[in-house]
Amino acid sequence: MSPREALHAEWTKARTLSGTIWLLLGTVALTTVVSAATAAASTCRAADCDLDPARIGLGGIQLGQTTVAVLAVVAVAGEYSTGTIRVSLAAIPRRPLVLAAKAAVLTALVLAAGTAAVLASFLAGRHILPGNGVGPDHGLPTLSLADGPILRAVVGSVLYLVLIALLGLGVATAVRDSAAAIGTVLGLLYLFPILAAVVTDPGWHRRLQQIGPMTAGLAVQATTSRPDLPIGPWAGLGVLAAWAAAALLAGLLALRLRDA
Template sequence: MNAVNCEWTKLRTSPGTVWLALAVVVTTAGVSLLAAVATRCADGTCAFDPAKVSLTGVAVGQAVVAVLGVLAVGTEYSSGTMRLTLAAVPRRTHVLAAKAVVLAAIVGAAAVPSTLLSLWAGRAYLDDPPDLGSGAVLRAAVGSVLYLVLVALLSLGLATVTRNSATAIGAVLALLYVVPILATAVRDADLEKHLKQLGPMNAGLAVQATRGLDELPIGPWKGLGVLCLWAVGALVLAAVLLTRRDA
């Protein structure tokens, strides 16, 4: 508990944390609003998924979340204060766990209003707005919040592994944005499907789908589970290296 309190104090008092959390809300909701305004039904026929369109901003806001997750530990390595942190809390896995808990809470607090504002934009501007009383839309909303939290934890894990903020940010953004590009660039249909099933962004954002679920390369919750495995894998590797390497 003391480790959690320490990490909470460090992140809460950092001006960058507050601004990045606000940026998550503004970016996610703003891009979702633009997507909702720009999307129109053709000839009275709406073929798009209203919930997914409403939550478009999550795919952009995750970049800010990734930066926030990396800086939660990257700044301590760059400034050298990680040595003080590990001296104060000798059990290094407790330090990583505390950072993960606090980071998840902060990102979750930013993700909830981001998601609600995004859905409001869809209700206000889409010709075929999402049904907020639908279980599928509720799953898309909750899944979007969890998605952003998992992206933050993945970023935290990779930042601890690399111990360099720039390298970690590049690695996270490559996983999130480059893998989908590679998936669409390959000519083999089976390979494309597998890349979409294994890529953290493609798989994770499947949770937002409320229509055409049979056409998805992976189911909504299974896709979010893939992202969860990425995040857990990064944190486990981070925990192992954190205990074995010098600060």
């Protein structure tokens, strides 16, 4: 089977699964609602306010990523639970092509939903935050895509969701069980912030934030100069990309070395 046919097969699977559309819509809705609520709860009354409007306006990403992770896991672990993965591997004997096709389709779906979610969150923050004093009146930037750092935060947030999806796909391919894969992905995302919060040593606190896929990846949303930022914006997204690449490699090895 050619790569084009493999892509078509994976696209057919994705669009015929009833859960796909609901998880994509859930990503948009959950991200937007939480971002809007975060913006509504953020106020700035002091003359010098230490807030980052972009990070606040895009705050829903931290919860919206959960539905993206579930979507990625279901894309592959669901086939293992039903046994249809045997049909897929029989039709496409080249197992790396199977994983590549799944990754491509998943990337396209999350890219579309992530763009909608991030733009909706951005517009909600742009509308809500100035009324709460989080804006030029207190020396903070206006949320505008014409501003380079803010555009980077918006684009980086979409890429962040795509990388979370690829991380979930890799873990699910390696683990094969839906519940275990979801638990592993969410554990990787939220364990590092929890550990960083309880560690008292400043050096270890910073290291944990630098290597955690979520804490490092979300650094791409930073648009104001903060001395406590553990890692640079693009470097942080690179850390998440490394986690996703490692997960995909582990998934590919498991796919090639184990029977379906």
